[in-house]
Amino acid sequence: xxxxxxxxxxxxxxxxxxxxxxxxxxxxxxxxxxxxxxxxxxxxxxxxxxxxxxxxxxxxxxxxxxxxxxxxxxxxxxxxxxxxxxxxxxxxxxxxxxxxx
Amino acid sequence: xxxxxxxxxxxxxxxxxxxxxxxxxxxxxxxxxxxxxxxxxxxxxxxxxxxxxxxxxxxxxxxxxxxxxxxxxxxxxxxxxxxxxxxxxxxxxxxxxxxxxxxxxxxxxxxxxxxxxxxxxxxxxxxxxxxxxxxxxxxxxxxxxxxxxxxxxxxxxxxxxxxxxxxxxxxxxxxxxxxxxxxxxxxxxxxxxxxxxxxxxxxxxxxxxxxxxxxxxxxxxxxxxxxxxxxxxxxxxxxxxxxxxxxxxxxxxxxxxxxxxxxxxxxxxxxxxxxxxxxxxxxxxxxxxxxxxxxxxxxxxxxxxxxxxxxxxxxxxxxxxxxxxxxxxxxxxxxxxxxxxxxxxxxxxxxxxxxxxxxxxxxxxxxxxxxxxxxxxxxxxxxxxxxxxxxxxxxxxxxxxxxxxxxxxxxxxxxxxxxxxxxxxxxxxxxxxxxxxxxxxxxxxxxxxxxxxxxxxxxxxxxxxxxxxxxxxxxxxxxxxxxxxxxxxxxxxxxxxxxxxxxxxxxxxxxxxxxxxxxxxxxxxxxxxxxxxxxxxxxxxxxxxxxxxxxxxxxxxxxxxxxxxxxxxxxxxxxxxxxxxxxxxxxxxxxxxxxxxxxxxxxxxxxxxxxxxxxxxxxxxxxxxxxxxxxxxxxx
Numbered sequence: 001x002x003x004x005x006x007x008x009x010x011x012x013x014x015x016x017x018x019x020x021x022x023x024x025x026x027x028x029x030x031x032x033x034x035x036x037x038x039x040x041x042x043x044x045x046x047x048x049x050x051x052x053x054x055x056x057x058x059x060x061x062x063x064x065x066x067x068x069x070x071x072x073x074x075x076x077x078x079x080x081x082x083x084x085x086x087x088x089x090x091x092x093x094x095x096x097x098x099x100x101x
Numbered sequence: 102x103x104x105x106x107x108x109x110x111x112x113x114x115x116x117x118x119x120x121x122x123x124x125x126x127x128x129x130x131x132x133x134x135x136x137x138x139x140x141x142x143x144x145x146x147x148x149x150x151x152x153x154x155x156x157x158x159x160x161x162x163x164x165x166x167x168x169x170x171x172x173x174x175x176x177x178x179x180x181x182x183x184x185x186x187x188x189x190x191x192x193x194x195x196x197x198x199x200x201x202x203x204x205x206x207x208x209x210x211x212x213x214x215x216x217x218x219x220x221x222x223x224x225x226x227x228x229x230x231x232x233x234x235x236x237x238x239x240x241x242x243x244x245x246x247x248x249x250x251x252x253x254x255x256x257x258x259x260x261x262x263x264x265x266x267x268x269x270x271x272x273x274x275x276x277x278x279x280x281x282x283x284x285x286x287x288x289x290x291x292x293x294x295x296x297x298x299x300x301x302x303x304x305x306x307x308x309x310x311x312x313x314x315x316x317x318x319x320x321x322x323x324x325x326x327x328x329x330x331x332x333x334x335x336x337x338x339x340x341x342x343x344x345x346x347x348x349x350x351x352x353x354x355x356x357x358x359x360x361x362x363x364x365x366x367x368x369x370x371x372x373x374x375x376x377x378x379x380x381x382x383x384x385x386x387x388x389x390x391x392x393x394x395x396x397x398x399x400x401x402x403x404x405x406x407x408x409x410x411x412x413x414x415x416x417x418x419x420x421x422x423x424x425x426x427x428x429x430x431x432x433x434x435x436x437x438x439x440x441x442x443x444x445x446x447x448x449x450x451x452x453x454x455x456x457x458x459x460x461x462x463x464x465x466x467x468x469x470x471x472x473x474x475x476x477x478x479x480x481x482x483x484x485x486x487x488x489x490x491x492x493x494x495x496x497x498x499x500x501x502x503x504x505x506x507x508x509x510x511x512x513x514x515x516x517x518x519x520x521x522x523x524x525x526x527x528x529x530x531x532x533x534x535x536x537x538x539x540x541x542x543x544x545x546x547x548x549x550x551x552x553x554x555x556x557x558x559x560x561x562x563x564x565x566x567x568x569x570x571x572x573x574x575x576x577x578x579x580x581x582x583x584x585x586x587x588x589x590x591x592x593x594x595x596x597x598x599x600x601x602x603x604x605x606x607x608x609x610x611x612x613x614x615x616x617x618x619x620x621x622x623x624x625x626x627x628x629x630x631x632x633x634x635x636x637x638x639x640x641x642x643x644x645x646x647x648x649x650x651x652x653x654x655x656x657x658x659x660x661x662x663x664x665x666x667x668x669x670x671x672x673x674x675x676x677x678x679x680x681x682x683x684x685x686x687x688x689x690x691x692x693x694x695x696x697x698x699x700x701x702x703x704x705x706x707x708x709x710x711x712x713x714x715x716x717x718x719x720x721x722x723x724x725x726x727x728x729x730x731x732x733x734x735x736x737x
Contacts, residue, residue, distance in 0.1 A: 020722065024715055093714055100712025 008049035016042035029084065029091045033077045040070045103172040103189040105152040106199060107238045113145025113231035121224025135223035139214035142227035146210050146234050150203035157196045166595055168193055171244065178247075185305065190244035194596040197441065197589075198241040198373055201448050205365045206234050208567035212456050213357040215563030216463060226266060226355070233259035237366050241373055246295045246305040249374075253291065253338070256367045257284045263362060264354040276353040283347040287337015291374075294330030297323055311380040324381060328388035331378060332395075335371030339425045341399045346661060348422055352414040356459030359414060364421045364455050365448035372428040372444050376437040379597050383435055389519045393433025397527035400426030402658070404534035408541065409654020412469045413458045416542050419657075420495070421451055423531060427510055430528055434520035436513030438593045442582045443510055445589075446502035449578045450494040453571035457488035460564055461546060464557040471545045478547045480557040483565040485547050487572035492543045494575040496536035497623035505579030507532060508619055512584070512612050516603040529619065536623050540630035549637065584612060 015038060022035030044063040051059025085091050117138050160168045170191040178185040191199070210230060217223050236255025243249035258281075265277030299305055301323040302313045314324060335341070340348035351363045362368070375382065375392070382389055400423045407419035424447050431440030462469055464481055478485045494503035511532070515525035559565070582589045634640050644651050653659070 020718075023718055024722070096714070097712030099714065099717070100710055 005049050005053040008052075009046060012042045012046040012049065014042075015039075015045065027092050027094050029081050029093060030078075032093065033074065033081065036077070037070060037074065040066060040073075102152060102156065103170060103191055103242060104174060106149050106156065106203070107189070107235050107242065109148040109152065110142075110145045110231040110234040110238070113142050114228050114235060116145075117142055117224050117231060118228035121222065121228060125222065125224045135214050135217045135220060135227070138224045138227045139210065139217070142231050143207060143210040143214070145231055146203055146206045149234065149238065150200070150207050153196070153199035153203045156191045157200060160191065160193060160196055165591075168595060185245060185247060187248060188244040188306075189242040189248075190307075191242065192596055193592050194373070194376060194441065195241045197445060197592070198369075199238060201445055202234060202237050202241070202366050205448050205452050205571070206361060208570055209357050209361040209365075209452065209456070212360075212459070212564050212567040213355075215561045216357050216459055217355065218561075226263075229259055229262045229266070230358070230361070233263065233362060233367070237370070240370055244306055244308075246298070246307070246310075250291065250295070253334075253370065254288065256362070256370060257281065257288070257338070260284075260351065260362050260367055263358040264351045266354055266358070270353075273353040276347075276350040280347040280351050283344050284337045287334045287344055290330045290333025290337070292334075294327045294334065297327040297330060301327070307377055310378065314381045314384065325385045325388050328378070328382050328385050329391060331374060332388065332392055335374055335429070336395065337371075338374075339368050339371030339429070340422050341371075341395050341426060341429060342402060345399065345403065345422050346664060349415050349418040349657070352412075352418050356414065356455060356462060359418070360452045360455030360459070363418065364451040368421065368425055369428070369444045369448065372425070372432065372440050375429065375432040376441050376593075376597060379432065379435075379437040382432070383598070386519065389433050389435065391433070393430050393514075393519065393524055396426045396429025396431075396433050397524055397531070398426070399423065400430060400531035401527055401534070402426075404531045404538065406654055406657045408534060408538040409651055409657075411472055411655070413461065413471050413474075413542065413546065414455075414469055416471070416538060417451070417454055417458060420454075420535065420539065423535060424451065424495075427507065427528065427531065430514060430524060431510040434514050434517040434524060436510065436517055437597050438587075438590045439506065439509040439513050439582075441593060442589050443506035445581070446494070446506040446575070446578045449571055450491040450501075450503055450575040453487060453491040453568060453575050454495065456564070456568055456571065457484050457491065460484040460560040460568065461488075463560055463564070471542060474546045475549045476547070477557060481559045483559055484568065487565075487568040488543065488547065490572040490575050492539050493627075494579075496539050496627050497532055497619060498627065499620045500579065502575050502577065502579035504620065504623070505582050505584070508616055509582060509584065509587075511619060512615055515615060516607045516611070518602075518604050520604075525615075529622070532619065533622060533626050536626040537630050540627050541634055544631055544634035545637075548631075549635070584616065 019035045019038030019042060022038065023032050026032050026035060044066050047059040047063045047066070051057060051063075081091060084096070088096065090096075120138065156170060159170060172189045174187040174189065176184075177187040210227070213226070213230065217226055220226060233256060236252045236259055238252070240249055240252030240256060243252055261277045261281040264280050265274045268274045268277070295305060298310060302310055304310065304313060337344045348363060348368065352359055354363075382392070403419045403422035403426060407416050407423060410416045410419060424443070428440040428443050428447070431437065431443060460481065461474065461477060461484060464477070464484075465474060468474065490501065494501035497504045497507050499505075507528075511525055511528045514520040514528050515522065633643075656662075
């Protein structure tokens with residue numbers, strides 16, 4: 001079976017929606033971070049697929065960038081999670097309303 | 102050169118004011134005496150006097166028809182067809198006033214050095230006093246009504262500042278406010294009169310008014326309206342019925358201020374204005390009748406009140422009101438020259454009376470009740486002798502100054518075509534009252550046995566020397582207007598016009614008869630009153646018998662209470678209602694309502710901000726979907 005670009009895009013969209021749904025519904029902060037990574041990688045997949053389709057290397061370059069930024073994001077995110085946990089003894093978003101202040 | 106007359110006291114005001122502001126009122130400043138500031142202020146006014154004297158001599162050298170010196174300082178208002186320059190003008194009338202203001206002003210400045218020696222802020226006092234002189238000189242030197250109006254308002258301001266000079270006393274501050282507010286009512290008349298004159302004559306210059314009024318308008322309604330409106334301004338400034346109530350309260354100020362502002366100069370500003378526009382007034386016999394009537398009524402009314410008062414300064418204040426009524430009576434019977442003559446002699450002897458009273462108050466340690474004085478003749482010989490001169494002058498004993506000026510007014514009231522026997526009778530009665538209450542005052546203060554509880558002492562030389570100068574002027578001042586050769590009448594003729602001829606059927610011999618009779622009456626009244634007050638017990642018994650009348654007089658016919666009930670209290674009630682209902686109830690609540698709406702809207706919007714991260718993410722999702730939907734499909 002031949003793989004068409006739209007199939008890859010559909011898969012990327014699916015993974016993105018799964019990731020977004022995860023961010024919305026999961027209460028655990030670490031799980032939410034993982035879902036964010038999922039969304040980022042879905043976007044990467046979409047970039048790569050378009051680069052392949054249009055034979056343009058810019059898309060792949062962006063994907064590499066995103067991976068680097070995502071790594072940095074994950075590092076910062078995990079650090080926040082750790083300090084949040086130290087401060088509140090919990091990693092459950094249901095009880096965290098600090099943004100309201 | 103004319104500017105010099107005004108600039109000198111203005112410079113004194115600035116120097117003293119700045120010195121007070123930056124040095125004397127600064128914290129930790131040494132308490133300064135009044136000598137240095139007083140000398141500076143006196144020098145400023147004296148310089149002004151010299152300039153006024155020089156101007157007067159220049160006028161004397163000119164031919165009598167052309168005695169005018171003008172100086173244009175700068176172009177002031179040029180708007181559309183209206184052009185007004187800031188012009189000062191010295192003519193025979195303003196020259197006389199300038200001499201009186203600066204001359205008497207200098208003496209009172211000297212006196213103030215002694216009187217205010219224990220005051221803590223003499224810099225402020227002398228600055229105000231100098232500012233007053235500058236404003237008053239501007240009033241008489243202004244060649245047009247708006248220029249005069251600056252001075253007119255300026256003297257009102259200074260009067261307010263000086264009445265409330267001891268402003269930490271709430272009653273004195275209130276007296277200052279009363280003077281200012283009552284004067285405002287009159288000033289409205291002045292301004293409206295100015296509008297009417299500009300509308301119908303087309304100029305606000307006094308010369309143009311005098312020449313334009315007869316040719317352009319005739320004696321129609323505008324002249325009557327303008328005359329009465331200007332008269333309303335004078336009623337406020339010169340304390341006539343019904344706006345006289347501020348002047349007795351104005352005695353709260355330092356006594357030299359009462360002498361200068363509330364006796365000798367400012368309150369005569371109204372008479373000056375009446376004299377200035379007398380060619381216009383003459384065209385309307387109705388307006389003249391009103392002016393003469395108000396003047397005569399005021400002279401009688403205030404004279405009666407003065408008899409019932411016990412505060413030495415209050416008596417002199419009502420006496421001033423009464424004498425001002427005399428001057429308006431003169432203006433109202435077409436004898437403005439006689440009115441101006443009385444202004445001059447009155448400024449001498451009334452300033453002297455006030456300064457003498459100040460000397461007495463100073464010696465008595467602040468006591469102002471004449472019932473607690475007595476027998477001061479021995480302790481204060483200099484004050485006694487000068488006060489006696491002023492007392493005889495105001496009582497109309499010949500040949501002192503008051504006799505001549507008062508008699509000139511009585512004669513004109515009798516003989517002028519605008520006058521009549523009724524005005525003469527009112528003036529005569531007022532003269533009798535004047536002699537009576539002044540003799541009562543003099544007798545209670547200086548004669549008889551001592552009732553004083555404090556050790557009295559004569560005042561220092563800075564205070565007694567001005568008394569002697571004014572005493573000499575009070576004695577001799579009348580000779581500028583002796584009947585028959587009236588120097589002052591001829592001097593003022595170019596400004597005021599020819600003296601009105603007498604009514605037919607009144608000969609010149611009548612003048613001498615009236616002269617002799619009024620002298621005899623004055624002497625008789627003085628003698629009888631002196632005898633009467635020789636025994637205080639008899640006076641007290643007399644007062645007991647006529648208690649009802651005496652109480653009414655002592656309470657000034659309850660006029661202040663009447664105004665309180667008729668005007669002040671309704672006004673306060675309306676103000677209170679407007680405050681509670683309109684300001685608090687409508688305006689404030691509208692503002693508060695706007696505030697409450699935004700608070701409520703904020704409370705609603707705050708519910709959206711939960712702080713839940715995932716709620717925000719969900720909102721972002723919907724936002725993004727909406728955005729994408731819009732980009733893909735557009736709004737349709």
